[in-house]
């Protein structure tokens with residue numbers, strides 16, 4: 068068995084690894100590389116292999132940095148199945164189309180800007196900027212999805228099969244265990260995907276993993292420890308109550324998948340327990356609305372608490388004071404509404420989407436609160452907000468940041484260092500080597516050190532393009 072690390076090597080984005088078994092080639096994930104525009108465009112379009120030579124893709128989960136370059140693969144000639152969990156297949160149906168729509172919109176904007184300024188942008192051809200892929204490409208990719216249940220071995224070849232385990236990271240997220248036989252030798256390789264955390268709301272905890280020979284493992288928080296998840300409801304209640312007393316609005320930038328649904332459920336429980344006043348809540352993101360529908364269809368992914376909630380006849384994602392806002396006109400109408408109320412909107416890092424309008428209209432009022440619920444990458448508007456810059460740019464205008472900025476970091480969907488170690492433990496005894504990926508260099512290096520100390524397993528941090536032979 069041969070592995071080549073094509074993405075998420077010494078970085079957190081563009082997850083993609085190639086596995087060669089008995090002359091066949093498979094991809095684990097086909098994620099979008101996210102970074103500076105020109106570099107990202109080049110990386111995502113110039114695939115390091117012929118897509119038609121790939122015999123199958125096995126996808127760990129729906130996040131765009133794991134699934135988002137599948138339409139490019141298909142556009143360039145890939146035409147066989149993409150194997151993944153049923154919930155992931157459905158989520159990708161919504162997310163890849165949304166991603167394609169954003170690519171088209173971005174390209175149209177850059178074309179216009181180019182014509183105006185005569186600048187040369189990445190992807191520029193014959194006077195127009197080409198999108199990375201189109202909605203039609205994404206639709207073609209979605210057609211290739213073949214859902215495979217968790218805990219069910221899937222035979223792809225007489226000498227190669229895989230089985231998916233619950234990764235506990237987002238709805239449908241899986242850790243993949245590959246079983247190959249080459250020259251009479253059996254090799255077991257696990258690919259972590261992104262590892263979640265115990266006790267996250269809605270979804271189940273990560274499965275206990277079986278013994279394997281080799282492991283490709285993420286390290287996003289390889290050097291960090293999260294705060295206790297149980298304090299999160301208390302903290303959210305305090306923030307809501309404080310803002311309500313001021314008569315303010317709570318503006319929540321949130322990722323459409325997972326974070327929005329977690330927040331809705333948490334607020335629902337706080338209402339039921341009468342710990343916060345019954346103020347209106349608006350979920351103002353078309354993608355989040357689509358994704359919430361998919362959550363409702365995949366109760367097999369829910370944990371016991373969420374199932375109990377359902378069995379009591381309660382709808383975890385719907386209650387009387389909650390409104391989903393599909394139309395842009397209704398979104399704009401929220402500008403004229405008096406607080407207190409809560410708006411949950413995307414994008415998560417405030418780099419686009421309807422959240423920008425809500426921030427523009429509300430951050431200069433000290434009665435309001437911006438509630439940050441996720442990781443904010445450098446240079447994003449979200450990061451400027453948590454850094455509490457006195458002025459922040461929105462739509463080319465500098466606005467004074469006078470609203471309160473509150474953080475709810477406890478909702479992270481990634482395991483921290485202790486949780487990663489606990490996850491590795493059942494596999495550690497028989498492991499020959501771990502390949503550490505999906506982390507900034509310092510995070511990966513720190514995880515390698517503690518794994519070596521605790522379990523005595525050799526860890527390698529591969530470079531992009533490195534190939535290793537496993538036996």
Ligand SMILES: [Zn+2]
Nearest residue numbers: 128130236261
């Ligand atoms: Zn993820």
